[in-house]
Amino acid sequence: MMVKVGIINVTGYVGMELARLLHQHPQVELASITGRSAVGQRLGEVLPHLADIDLAIEPELGEVTLVFSALPHKTSVEAVAAALERGIKVIDTSADFRLKDAKEYQRWYDFTHPAPQLLSEAVYGLAELNRHQIASSRLVANPGCYPTGAILALAPALKEGLIEPDIIVDAKSGVSGAGRTLSLGTHFAEANENVSAYALEGHRHLPEITQELSGLNPALPLAVTFVPHLVPMSRGILTTCYAKLKEGWDGKGELEKGRGDFEKGMRELYREFYRGEPFIRVVDAPPQTKQTLGTNLCLIYPTIDPRTQRLIIVSCIDNLVKGGAGQALQSMNLMLGLPEVTALEGSAVYP
Amino acid sequence: MMVKVGIINVTGYVGMELARLLHQHPQVELASITGRSAVGQRLGEVLPHLADIDLAIEPELGEVTLVFSALPHKTSVEAVAAALERGIKVIDTSADFRLKDAKEYQRWYDFTHPAPQLLSEAVYGLAELNRHQIASSRLVANPGCYPTGAILALAPALKEGLIEPDIIVDAKSGVSGAGRTLSLGTHFAEANENVSAYALEGHRHLPEITQELSGLNPALPLAVTFVPHLVPMSRGILTTCYAKLKEGWDGKGELEKGRGDFEKGMRELYREFYRGEPFIRVVDAPPQTKQTLGTNLCLIYPTIDPRTQRLIIVSCIDNLVKGGAGQALQSMNLMLGLPEVTALEGSAVYP
Amino acid sequence: MMVKVGIINVTGYVGMELARLLHQHPQVELASITGRSAVGQRLGEVLPHLADIDLAIEPELGEVTLVFSALPHKTSVEAVAAALERGIKVIDTSADFRLKDAKEYQRWYDFTHPAPQLLSEAVYGLAELNRHQIASSRLVANPGCYPTGAILALAPALKEGLIEPDIIVDAKSGVSGAGRTLSLGTHFAEANENVSAYALEGHRHLPEITQELSGLNPALPLAVTFVPHLVPMSRGILTTCYAKLKEGWDGKGELEKGRGDFEKGMRELYREFYRGEPFIRVVDAPPQTKQTLGTNLCLIYPTIDPRTQRLIIVSCIDNLVKGGAGQALQSMNLMLGLPEVTALEGSAVYP
């Protein structure tokens, strides 16, 4: 029998991508969708590319076993609490349950969290680090797109204690990461043929990155600088991370043998860390975002600048799949006891 | 048991897209791939986005039941003949078997066709028009990308005799349509932020369009003008077709009632023509290429310019799927007696 | 002494492009700018790329000899009338004075024109056709971007009576043509990697095209079909025009000699028509929009489809320069008795 699931706010980019992925899931039925606009319309009228999903946008969530909330932060928390009340498992794709410390919501998101008791219960939905907790949870906070790329890139090096705590994360994102809400910065003629850095005063994904990375190596007092950039493409995030190798750590002597040997050693270490992970690929050449388009993959390339003893790690994801809907569906599979990769296989749409 | 298939020249855009689609086919095994370069390398080394297809590029085609030739025209014909000799069914994605008249190869492709006897045997692989012939064929000529968009847009109106034979086909294609061979016109900085018309002296897809459209209504002496344009995107073709409505034909009186009624009537007629077709959608609003990205769909929107009694038909496809690898796989399903839609379902990767 | 000019509504794309061009004009001083928003701010705060223009956005137009109104249609008419009252010459870049027949405003723009008496006085600002009237006018209606590309492409053939009156204009525009007002269709992730046809029910530039083309050959009962398309680039319009050659007209016998000779004859005829025009280039190879980027040029390529006796004319412009601000400045030069090309020279920014 098919498990019934729902999507709250299907009309944003994460919501519509969830619908696309769920529609091809053989054991799950997308049974109920809601929207903040367009209530009463067929999904295909509002989103023509989803015309073969035969559902109307409802004002209220129907009977489902699990629901994805694709509402914006601050709005999502109430919908999540209401669904939990009804005994429905929830995966929240907003930021509302990602931070453990309620005070951080005041600081970074400018609101008093109305359900702080749920924060400790919520599991951060990065399967590669929290697989078992996700599987047994009733509330998963789906990671932000930037944190996904940054944490997966840095986790092995941090966990193994290879790097100094001074870390720079320079991320380049496609414009869909800014969502479907209109703004001058995402107006085509303004964003096209243009690159910009933004949120230099501090991006909301920074506390999330710091929280999760700190958890991996609590002894290390992290100092993370994170600068996001907008690049003129629809999908994809490339994250370039920089950190000094710990003095003394020379990759088991390989650094002396040359960059090539050291790199191989570093890649081996990364591969060991991610052994068996279905969606992580530690690659032998610099990856490109296009190689992940439409997939749940995270490509990771650790390398070294031998002139400065600096570790450089490049990662690539599709911000709407591994950085959004795909990762949420991965958590859903775990929560429902289904094979983790179901509906998430398939290669990148390239070129 | 899985049916074994192969791809000759996997490293071009159609070849790699075939590999992507075949890899997700539950009843078919991609068993052998060849390339004009990179022989001996693993597929994932050459095309990292296909790293989970565990095959090496071979110098010669192995044992398969059916093969796709993704070689360029003129080169393909020999590989096709050789495969047929071995008793292998063939789908040729080049132009080498699309034209029925061998003399046309001299005129349009500048070579003497070395196997003219196969031209009459080859079936033009447009399932919507030739489903049964494809199913029983051992040689299918996969349609060109432009002809696919143009023929599907015009077929109902021509077959039903609604339009005059003077037809204009103005097509706008993404740059992948020009293939993976390097050229100044497809160099990023030249093609980006640029639109151009090309092949105004006569594009090689014109005889193919004319041949197939003439077959639908042999009495009508067609005069087709076809102008292709290059637009700065990777995938997609939007085709705008123009033809005068036959005098006297007024959509069963609906034209007098107004554009809206006439349009509805015309859409009904198109829907009737394509009833049951899994990959054709006659749509109620102007379609966009992005709504087909990664899918085997053809969206068709017939409308009328009431000021000039002109029928305008807009169609959209993904040039590498319905206009290439997807359509070829659709023919393969028919030739192997498998459900036609297998491995071709799934919604567009949008945005 | 410098002539003082102003811009009403400098913050839209045409307004800001006017400011850029005027700033490099040696005989004209941009003395006053107004905006619908941002009043009181320095121009460089609102539009950083114009930071070296040392002006504040004012609530009311200051003392100037000539003003450009870059307001949207319906809003512009009042500002224009007020400026004329003050004895200021006006170039209106909106549609409010382009149509001669006031009733057309009701039909196409859905409002009753409040100053119909000015319609007959306004000169359609296409210098190539109306140079002398522009020079002596106090009110110029700057042509729409699509009409500019279409009229310049078709004028010689129509004027010389070479073509049948059934004309198709298939235009491809960059997204800036839709203006700076936010909309889902011009949201980056929606417009990127996408082509679409729009306004199939009738675009507002159609009556303008028909009015001006009819004026060139009043005896010919024109039947123009115009379909605009949106392509993923910021600037540029490529227009492809199709019309049957008049029976009997064979390019002085050259058509029989072959396409090449006929084409040369046709190009000669076009060159004769535009002899001395500083911004028209009749070119020998299909033009590309990128070759006009940032310039006031219109590139025109007339050719023939010998299979169907159809004339095909391709034109390229930068929609914000020759299709907007540049053409307006060209008219200003004429109205002020300055050399027509001042501040409009310079080659395309390519690539």
Next chain:
Amino acid sequence: MMVKVGIINVTGYVGMELARLLHQHPQVELASITGRSAVGQRLGEVLPHLADIDLAIEPELGEVTLVFSALPHKTSVEAVAAALERGIKVIDTSADFRLKDAKEYQRWYDFTHPAPQLLSEAVYGLAELNRHQIASSRLVANPGCYPTGAILALAPALKEGLIEPDIIVDAKSGVSGAGRTLSLGTHFAEANENVSAYALEGHRHLPEITQELSGLNPALPLAVTFVPHLVPMSRGILTTCYAKLKEGWDGKGELEKGRGDFEKGMRELYREFYRGEPFIRVVDAPPQTKQTLGTNLCLIYPTIDPRTQRLIIVSCIDNLVKGGAGQALQSMNLMLGLPEVTALEGSAVYP
């Protein structure tokens, strides 16, 4: 009287941009152009956007006072030496005279420099740092595009001794930076909708960056990590630089007052450093590459991450103007005793 200048290898991106800029120079005449291909053709045949430059591509350089060599590295050195022999002043846009230490050419460019005696004579053509030496030089090495963005961003902080020597330069470049030579990585369908990091083993612009930055503060043992990225646009480089503030340096106490005050202090310091520079703008908000398109400007935005005491500096240039042809022309003006900004004024082509 006009000064005659020439361009060796006009057909690459820097060469053609030089021609565009020189054509609008009132005191200089572009008198001779050569190319590696297309000798004998008119410039407008080869590069249609330069059709109003009435010159043929010659096999040998004619009589000129100054020449730009736009040949690739390794090839340029001989042409430069030959021109100097003839008493012609030279601005070399290749890398062949940028490095002071001949051994570095072996290491980074894999050839033995054939004219090491000229290396000490050559002046690094960054007018903001070497204005007087350029003016009196007969050989200027035009800086690389990446070094221009990086050095201008870092110079004030380094010179004033505000930062630690550990520096990260993360640069994002448009694809024209890779030149006009065809390659798979710059093929449209591969580079479009894609971001990648490259040259992680060490980019050739690194020794140039290090050499010039070291010259600003010789006491500081620099450790620069430089990672270039390719983003899907034609023009523009955004450079993000990261360095720790020196302990003790708190912006004259302002850091304690808050990020805002500190930032203002830092911007003041940068403005002081660049006071009077015509092409440097220290800006109050994060700059965008599009704000420099077609101009010789460098926009610089220094800011602070107060959580980590890290200085972040973002700079934007047009890689073909300030990062190439424009900067070369700026040096030419200095060498010829002309006003430095001639032919380099004008605002960005935006959007």
